[in-house]
Amino acid sequence: MDTQVQAHIFLADQRGRAETELFRSYHTFNFGAYSAEGRAPFGALCLLNDDLLRPGASLTMQVEQPMQVVLMPIVGGLEYAVEGVTHFLEPGQAGTLSLPAGMDYTVTNPYPNELINCLQLWFTMPGSGASPTIIQSDFDLSLPNTLQPFLTIIPTEQAVPTGFIGRFAGREEGTYPIVPLVSGETRRVFVFVLQGVFEVANRLLHEKDGLALTYQQADEVEFEALSNDALLLLLTC
Secondary structure: OOOOOEEEEEOHHHOEEEEOOOEEEEEOOOEOOEOOOOOOOEOOEEEEEEEEEOOOOEEEEEOOOOEEEEEEEEEOOEEEEEOOEEEEEOOOEEEEEEEOOOOEEEEEOOOOOOOEEEEEEEEEOOOOOOOOEEEEEEOOOOOOOOOEEOOOOOOOOOOOOEEEEEEEOOOOEEEEEEOOOOOOOOEEEEEEEEEOOEEEOOEEEOOOOEEEEEEOOOEEEEEEEOOOOEEEEEEEO
16 A cells, blocks of 8 residues: 555544434534534545435435435335436445436335435536436345445546445455546545445444545555455545
8 A cells, every 4th residue: 555645534433413203314524513623525525424214204405516416225225206206226226316506305215114224425516417317226245255336427527436335255355446547636535334344445444434545646445354244335536
């Protein structure tokens, strides 16, 4: 690992929290009433919320600027609606919503007796169009020890984020290459542990910890699962 890499850990127990009778949300970055030093957006990634919705509950979100929103169910399926049109996602799927400023969307737990858990990711994308666009993608977590793409960003004129997810057995190692688009360009990688324990770039990460890495030159992210059935999310932003 290059010694010039900049790293910042986002500990799970220091996340913001919002809770009502309908939902509980943990915020990795500043959001709503939660504001803390060192929790500003990381590159284009400005929101990573870990949400628990109770049976039948709905949560409506509005973007104040053009945004690429990624929805990923972790436990249970979820419904989401944009402009009155409802879509469904189940674990192993992700939905990417390209939304103009002022647009809202609603996430709903469709089950009468079960809780659901999902992630919401927001990426600022100034080049987003005036009309909403939705793309759904699939990934197969039964394929072990492999990073699989899940984030489908609608292309713009600028570099776009990418996202990968993988399930790893204990002591399995992996790498992700850092290739600047232009010589000397800063590249940002955000790693989030969904389940288990990992060592990433020589930093120990537990469940729901995040790690922001900033590279100034070509390099690679090295990681190792330290527990069985460990789940890792890796984003370039």
